[in-house]
Each structure stands twice: as structure tokens, then as C-alpha cells.
Amino acid sequence: MEEKKDYRAELFYEPKNGFDTMTAEDRAAMEDYCEGYKRYLNDSRTERECVANAVALAREQGFAEFVPGMALKAGDRVYYNNRGKSLLLAVMGEQPMSEGAVITAAHIDSPRLDLKQLPLYEDSELAFFKTHYYGGIKKYQWTAIPLEIHGTVALKNGETVDVVIGRDSADPQLMVSDLLPHLAREQMSKTLGEAIKAESMNILAGSVPYADDGADRVKLAVMSILNSQYGITEADLISAELCAVPAFEVRDVGLDRSLIGGYGHDDRVCAYAELKAIFDIPGTPKRTAVCILADKEETGSDGVSGMQSQAFEWFMNKLCKATGSELDDCFARSLCVSADVTVAYDPNYPDVSEKRNAGKLNYGVGLCKFTGSRGKSGTNDAPAELVAYIRRVLDGAGVQWQMTELGKVDQGGGGTVAMFMGNRNIDTIDAGVPVISMHAPFEVVAKYDCYMTYRCMLANYLA
Ligand code: MN
Ligand code: MN
Secondary structure (H helix, E strand, O other): OOOOOOOHHHHOOOOOOHHHOOOHHHHHHHHHHHHHHHHHHHHOOOHHHHHHHHHHHHHHOOOEEOOOOOOOOOOOEEEEEEOOOEEEEEEOOOOOHHHOOEEEEEEOOOOEEEEEEEEEEEEOOEEEEEEEEEOOOOHHHHOOOOEEEEEEEEOOOOOEEEEEEOOOOOOOOEEEOOOOHHHOHHHHOOOHHHHOOHHHOOEEEEOOOOOOOOOOHHHHHHHHHHHHHHOOOHHHHHHEEEEEEEOOOOEEEOOOOOEEEEOOHHHHHHHHHHHHHHHOOOOOOOOOEEEEEEOOHHHOOOOOOOOOOOHHHHHHHHHHHHOOOOHHHHHHHOEEEEOOOEEEOOOOOHHHOOHHHOEOOOOOEEEEOOOEEOOOEOOOOOOHHHHHHHHHHHHHOOOOEEEOOOOOOOOOEEOOOHHHHHOOOOEEEEEEOEEEOOOOOOEEEEHHHHHHHHHHHHHHHHO
16 A cells, blocks of 8 residues: 655644754754853843943943044944933845845833832831833732832932942842731732722832931931932932832752743843844945944834834934945845744643744744734734745754744733834834743743844844
């Protein structure tokens, strides 16, 4: 009898678990890469710290600060620090900018609790900071966990004072209280969205009264500590950006240490991948490589440091001018990889994902043709030809990738900076790391996916 050929391998698309395909060298390189990422993440808890730490790394790699009007030639490495809150880096290519740049764009802001401009008050002989949460959070996750405060106070005289409270193991930490279960019958009958009110998310800041017999003695005592440590007064807090962020250390997760837990993977995990990739471009690339660490993605990418800001055009136009190119020609021929995290399939919550199209931990960098919600509203939706191009680039470089989708149709959804790049006439596709417990104070990613996302960014720069 004639033997029948099994055509499955030829005709079907079957993604594979990275641990079934990786070599020993891959595994060592992955661990090495992830140690660098863990250090960066642990030390970068706000967009300002992400920028400062990225600038320090860039300078070590030979990047120079971009100064308007400076001459630029192929192979030059420059960075532009936009107000300390977003960062643009470039490696000038052999070809003029009119041939297009290869851009990668991630964001470095993460959900958190911002202190209000008049935050400090006293109630019942306890001092508190009022907060206004930043980005999309599930409020109940942010109570009864240790918090740190990171930020900057801008003084009237033009100086700034950096504040970090709680990062050093000798520092005190802070927290937002929650109700004990014994008295939470009413709270527990509410929905998760209603059980914690934003205006009750006040940070406990102190309890010792100042030694006099005036009003607000505990508030005065806390303010005097801030004054002695940072030289600031209550009025200076008006021109401050102080952020309460989770105090958890970045740690390996899982008995096999295959995962990383920490605060702010969204989207510092992709920001670091881009950074490391632009650092690792050997010599002079064909096309100019641009790496963007953007702010304000979690609140809609508005504002001077967000991806909708003309600061991007300003920087790109300067690079174009330096190589005798027009900005609109550059954009029309550029490629942008919008590097942002995507959702990883979580078997504890199977109902929100459609398994055939969901991202999986350990399956590599997650490509996303479209984001948006309810009928792809608010999406970039990469053209099919661009998806084919990325398949070619990644397969050619031996980068493992998977297709992902942000949840079931009509389940919810989300956005990235992709549409703001697409709107600029730049071919754009989303690619990033699948995350478990996205936007929680402690998010989880797989080391393999982190490493493949770095390899994806590098492959695009070198394509
Ligand atoms: Mn994101
Ligand atoms: Mn996000």
C-alpha cells in the first residue's frame, strides 16, 4: 500500500515553545540580557529615572548629546533628552534620511499614584498625601502594599530637587490603607471598580505630632522632615511631580527562574530592548536607526513628552537637515516598530482571550497587526505587506515571534503609540513582550520573550 505523506508540517502554521528550539548559547545570552534588564528596571521607577539611566548607558556606549546645528555624518551616535521625560537616540546611517529611518518606539511611563499639587494634610492626628492615579489601574491592587515616592520638585529659583523616599533599604516606606475584612461587609458587596474610591487612596505619611500646641501638628512634623531633607516648603510641592510607585524588588519568578516579576514592565521591557538593540548596532547601519523612549502613553500620548508631540518632528527634522533631506520624504519611507507590551494568555482567566490568536509566554516577541477595541476602533492596523516584511526580517535573523491579539473581540482592548506613528505617514507595526498581570503593581514577563524582543529590534535596525 502506498504511504500517505503528512502535509501538516508543510501547510500548517505551528508556533513553538522557545525552550524547545533554543540552543545553549541562546540560553546563556538570554540570561545575560535579562540580568541587564532587571538592573535597569529596578533602578528606573519613573520616566525621569528611565531617561537618566538610559542617558548614562548611552554615554558609556559613545552616544553624544545632540546639539541643534551640529554636523552629523554616517556612524554618528547622538541622543536628545526631551525635558528629562522622554528620550530620542539615533545612529546615523550610510543612506540619507530621505531613504527613511528605522524607528523603534516604546514608552517609559507606567501606571502609578501621582501626588496632587497640594497633597499634604492631617486627619485624626495622622498625616496623608492626596493622590490622583496615573494611567489605567485596578485601584484595589494599590492598597496595603509598600510604596516608594520618586520625583522632582521644581523650585521658583529654577533649581530642581530630586526626591526618592523608600528605595534604600534604610528608608521608610509608605502605603495606602485598606479596610479589614471584619468590617468590610459593605465594601465586599461592591464591584471591584467601586470598592476603593480614588479620593480615599491617601498615602499614610506620618503620625508624630510636632512639639507645640498649634494646629496640624502631625502635618507640620512631616513638612519639617521634607524641609530638612530637601529644603522645600509646602508651596514648592505645587511645582513638583511626585509619584508613589510599588516598592517591590525586581525578582526572578517561578521555581525554574524563567520569568521576571517587577513593577513597570509595561513598557520598560520594550524600552530596554530597543536601547540595547541600538547600542548593539555594529559600525554604521544602512538606514539611520532611531530609538524613542516616550512618555505619557498611559494617558493618551498627549503633551510635550508624549508621542503626539512635535518634539519628535523637531528632532527628526534636525537629522534630515543635517543630511540634506526633507522630513516628509523621510517619514514616507521610514519603518516604525511600535514596541509595546501585549497580553499573555492566562489560563486563570481563559474567558477574555481567544486562544488561537492570543500571545503565549515563551513563544517569542508578540507581533500585533492591530490593537484598538470593539471593531478595531483607534488602531494603526499594519498593512499586510508590512506584516509580510516583518516575517521575512525576523525569520531571516532567526528571531522567534508569534502573532498576538489584545483579548477577545468585544472584550475590551487597548492602544499603543502605533497609530500616532502611522498617522505621520510612517509604516508601523506593533511588536512587544506578552505580559501577565499587566498594569498591576507586580507584573510578570518571560525571559525568553524579553530576549527575543531585543533580537527583533536589532534585526529591524540591521535589515
Ligand atoms: Mn504599554
Ligand atoms: Mn499600559
